[in-house]
Amino acid sequence: AQSVTQLGSHVSVSEGALVLLRCNYSSSVPPYLFWYVQYPNQGLQLLLKYTSAATLVKGINGFEAEFKKSETSFHLTKPSAHMSDAAEYFCAVSYAGGTSYGKLTFGQGTILTVHP
Amino acid sequence: ETGVTQSPTHLIKTRGQQVTLRCSSQSGHNTVSWYQQALGQGPQFIFQYYREEENGRGNFPPRFSGLQFPNYSSELNVNALELDDSALYLCASSYGTHTEAFFGQGTRLTVV
Numbered sequence: 001a002q003s004v005t006q007l008g009s010h011v012s013v014s015e016g017a018l019v020l021l022r023c024n025y026s027s028s029v030p031p032y033l034f035w036y037v038q039y040p041n042q043g044l045q046l047l048l049k050y051t052s053a054a055t056l057v058k059g060i061n062g063f064e065a066e067f068k069k070s071e072t073s074f075h076l077t078k079p080s081a082h083m084s085d086a087a088e089y090f091c092a093v094s095y096a097g098g099t100s101y102g103k104l105t106f107g108q109g110t111i112l113t114v115h116p
Numbered sequence: 117e118t119g120v121t122q123s124p125t126h127l128i129k130t131r132g133q134q135v136t137l138r139c140s141s142q143s144g145h146n147t148v149s150w151y152q153q154a155l156g157q158g159p160q161f162i163f164q165y166y167r168e169e170e171n172g173r174g175n176f177p178p179r180f181s182g183l184q185f186p187n188y189s190s191e192l193n194v195n196a197l198e199l200d201d202s203a204l205y206l207c208a209s210s211y212g213t214h215t216e217a218f219f220g221q222g223t224r225l226t227v228v
Contacts, residue, residue, distance in 0.1 A: 034216075043120075043206055043219040044159070090158050103149070103172050104208075104217060106158035 002027050002093045006107035014115050019063075019078040021110045023091030026072065033074040034092040034104065035065055044090065050074060061085070086114045120209050120220035128226045129197050137192045137223045139207030147171070148190040149217060150182060151206040159206055165190055194225075202227045 048059025165184035
């Protein structure tokens with residue numbers, strides 16, 4: 001079964017600093033990978049996705065992620081944090097085809113705090 | 117184009133009762149997935165409906181059941197509510213073989 005591990009339940013950065021949120025996945029087949037953001041009392045919003053095309057994926061709000069098969073990682077980065085980036089971020093893995101078609105397995109989440 | 121909408125937004129039920137949560141999928145989407153997000157946790161997959169048929173189920177007991185209607189809207193039913201069922205229930209819709217899912221705002225269920 002697929003699984004996702006997010007390293008660090010809380011990450012704190014200063015405004016303008018680099019944001020790095022870590023995600024490692026476990027998979028026996030090529031995965032589809034996603035990053036979602038969740039603001040308080042809201043649903044999930046898709047930031048970006050990897051579906052076996054370019055390994056460096058650009059998303060909304062200046063975020064990007066790089067798929068590294070050798071490291072089974074899909075870390076999320078943003079060069080310069082903004083106060084509005086404060087939220088909880090979830091990495092997720094899915095597969096195309098089979099009974100887990102469209103099923104997302106989420107990590108535990110990383111809460112990002114941005115300090116002025 | 118309307119997004120995914122869920123109703124109600126908040127709900128309080130008593131242990132042992134039954135509850136029905138509703139989800140309207142995004143226009144053009146024929147697949148609906150339901151997730152349970154307990155406080156401080158990532159969402160957990162409950163089940164998925166594709167063209168009115170269940171298409172995959174997570175590790176949830178049979179008292180969690182669902183339906184998808186011809187217009188692709190969906191219901192999640194939970195019988196014999198337990199305190200641990202208190203959570204945010206998220207619905208997500210997608211189209212066909214694309215696995216990108218668009219989420220609704222969720223229904224916050226509190227069981228007392």
